Amino acid sequence: MTWQALIYVTLKGSVLDPQGTAVTKALHAMQYTNVHDVRVGKYLEVVFDADNEQAANEQVQAMCAKFLTNPVIETYTYRLAEVAS
Amino acid sequence: MTWQALIYVTLKGSVLDPQGTAVTKALHAMQYTNVHDVRVGKYLEVVFDADNEQAANEQVQAMCAKFLTNPVIETYTYRLAEVAS
Numbered sequence: 001m002t003w004q005a006l007i008y009v010t011l012k013g014s015v016l017d018p019q020g021t022a023v024t025k026a027l028h029a030m031q032y033t034n035v036h037d038v039r040v041g042k043y044l045e046v047v048f049d050a051d052n053e054q055a056a057n058e059q060v061q062a063m064c065a066k067f068l069t070n071p072v073i074e075t076y077t078y079r080l081a082e083v084a085s
Numbered sequence: 086m087t088w089q090a091l092i093y094v095t096l097k098g099s100v101l102d103p104q105g106t107a108v109t110k111a112l113h114a115m116q117y118t119n120v121h122d123v124r125v126g127k128y129l130e131v132v133f134d135a136d137n138e139q140a141a142n143e144q145v146q147a148m149c150a151k152f153l154t155n156p157v158i159e160t161y162t163y164r165l166a167e168v169a170s
Contacts (some may be wrong), residue, residue: 005137008128021155023129032148034134036087037157043093043128044108048118063117068108 002049002057007064007078010041015073045067047083056080087134088141092149092163095126100111100158129153141165 002038017064020038038077046063050056068077096102103125112120131148135141145163154161 010128010130020129026152027148030152032133032144034144035131036134037130037132039130041128041130043095043126043148045095045122045124045126046120047122049121059117059119063112067111067115 001051001056002047003080003081004083005044005046005048005056005060005078006051007044007046007060007068007076008041008046009064009069009074009076009083010039012073012075041074053082055081086136086141087168088100088165089168090129090131090133090141090145090165092129092131092145092153092161093126093151094129094154094159094161095124097158097160105150119134126159138165 017039019040023034023038023040027038046060048056048059050059057080060080064076064078065071102124104125105114108123108125109120131142131145133141135144142165144166149161150156150162
């Protein structure tokens, strides 16, 4: 079976986000002064094979912990969907 | 009212994604050879004020079209939620 994982990676709340601060300031300069806060993260779409949903979940978590995210400063959530193979 | 927009920005399907290709190759080198494809995008969380849901939607779409995305090569989706102000 083929699966698609949509992975959202964000900096942990306690970690400074200079890129988000820069975007906030740029939006203010464009007169969007009602913007309070911007946080910038990564979004990954991963298509892969797995025998069943449990194996698919385990693989996504392993890939995120080992490679796709930095667990010291980042956190992630994901959604998993089966796609037509 | 205060709103939070969760914005997912991806390269259009017809645009080459070298970063995604690099991630795919790295996962293959880590023995995750069942991974077929990775696309890398941006994820933004924007907190801002707006009078109502329609004004909030309009502001998100304007910010995305003018600054947060490059409409030539990128496409985006977003979710909007009211947050306690």
